[in-house]
Amino acid sequence: MTGAKMGFNTKRQTLWGWILISPLCLGLTLWVAFPMGLSLWTSLTEWDMLSKAEFVGLKNYITIFTEDELFLKSVRNTLYFTVLSVPLQMIIALGGALLLNTQVRGKRAFRTIFYLPSLIPIVVSSVMWLWLFNSQYGLINYLLHSVGLNRVQWIDSRHMVIPSLTIMNIWNVGNIIIIFLAGLQGIPKDLLEAVEIDGGRYWHKFRFVIIPLLSPIILYNMIVNMIKCLQLFVEPYIMTGGGPVNSSFSFVLHIYNNAFKYGKMGVANAMAWVLFILTLLISLVIFKTSCHWTYYEGDR
Amino acid sequence: MMRTRRTGAVVLTYLCLVSGAICCLIPLLWLVRSSLMSTEDMFKLPLIFFPKKIRFQNYAEVFTMVPFAKFYANTIFVVTFNILGALISNLMIAYGLTRIEFKGRKLMFSLSIGTLMLPAYVQLIPLFIEWNWFGKINTFFPLIVPAFFGNAFFIFMLCQFLRTIPRDFDEAAFMDGANYPLIIVKIIFPLAKPAMAVVAIFQFMFTWNDFMGPLLFLNDREKFTLAIGIRTFISTYYTPWGVLMAAATLTILPLIVLFFSAQKFFISGLTLGGIKG
Secondary structure, X not given: OHHHXXXXXXXXXXXXXXXXXXXXXXHHHHHXXXXXXXXXXXXXXXXXXXXXXXXXXXXXXXXXXXXXXXXXXXXXXXXXXXXXHHHHHHHHHHHHHHHHOOOOOOHHHHHHHHHXXXXXXXXXXXXXXXXXXXXXXXXXXXXXXXXXXXXXXXXXXXXXXXXXXXXXXXXXXXXXXXXXXXXXXXXXXXXXHHHHHOOOOHHHHHHHHHHHHHHHHHHHHHHHHHHHHHOOOXXXXXXXXXXXXXXXXXXXXXXXXXXXXXXXXXXXXHXXXXXXXHHHXXXXXXXXXXXXXXXXXXXX | OHHHHHHHHHHHHHHHHHHHHHHHHXXXXXXXXXXXXXXXXXXXXXXXXXXXXXXXXXXXXXXXXXXXXXHHHHHHHHHHHHHHHHHHHHHHHHHHHHHOOXXXXXXXXXXXXXXXXXXXXXXHHHHHHHHHHOOOOOOXXXXXXXXXXOOHHHHHHXXXXXXXXXXXXXXXXXXXXXXXXXXXXXXXXXXXXHHHHXXXXXXXXXXXXXXXXXXXXXXXXXXXXXXXXXXXXXXXXXXXXXXXXXXXXXXXXXXHHHHHHOHHHHHHHHHHHHHOO
């Protein structure tokens, strides 16, 4: 027992352990458990933060699903954004990492440049893309026009606004490229050589070595990014205000408006819980299906 | 035949990488270019690619139109305390979780990691209510205090790092009569400096970029941080685009400088935090 050897009996050791991790325990209570509980309780009340809260049971949840058309619209928009963004991000990041993992010159420079957009605060990139997407004076339409293509309405169009936000989101895929690249560099060389000796092509390496060994990293990043995408807020808040015609009205924007614009704390918290459960469910589905395509060293 | 195929693949690789790099850089270059132009020049067709008359005045106007220097000072204030809090709390917690054996530590580690899966925005409204009870809305407290309670991402990363330091160091120190706090300060901290740098840098980035926190907790323009300060330039009636772009450039400048001076820490932080699930 190391503790005993160190001149500490287990009791003192336990005490020190808890002292050292006390910020964690306090933090989990103050900033996670208590807010979650408070949120759940508030979601069962009608409350504007000024008068006394009034218990109404599940009324808020029922209202959201039956009377609030915007709610379903916001869920649809957010899911659309997520379904569009996450797979594209994963594919582009994987492609970028695979390209960087070959013997190219200037690997470090490329890596640096690809990472750069991930540094940019979301509010700055929103402002920047707002200008780039401008249908008349924006650079993107200007370039499209100068090569003879039609101008696109981007964020001014009901159909293009979510794809536009997706493009913006893909712009800062660099951090995932770097994570994937590090994963690729960790793949043992002898495994890849074994494929070559057996006469395999690049496709075989990709399919039977790279993808299986990288799959846990892909899974983790997929879930983290999905959670991020479901929380889409700043871009529509800054760029479109949820428009045009609510077509970029996101879930969190709806929650924010209900809580801080209309003072409907109960409804807003009920929505937050629905978002939370939705996120959990999707993560669960991804986890459950992941055993078919992820591979962990050590188990068969 | 084989040869040409190889060359083709190499050319294609470079083509993809270079066009990717261009896509990454152009928006940023366009931002800087626009920050040096007058609003009239920005709204001229055909587009002017490089401003003929460079207008540095935009950068001066950033500071006169809104209290931008104050935004800067506020952000630096909040960031400094966040880094301080992150360094102290996360090292303590990670030490306790990895190098002292006691009942319940595995559970606490799992609980901490579990919070990574929580959508942060779900807690925001109740946190607002909580800070309202404490009477601390429109102060920096809600933006600073939580940093002193550890962050799951950093705890995970530091735990990984501390496991690579041999336990003999701690034991030797105990022989000399040291206690846990002394060991952390005198032995672990110096050894963990690279990991601590990663914590400091990422905390800098998180806090510098945080939008939702300041949006919820700060009301007075005098207290704004940069992230929400930028928004004050945007208005439905008149948006001074050139000045807005200058403000945006000034906001990202420290991040870019930090990134280029400490690139290796960024990379190691990303790979440590993102690889293992």
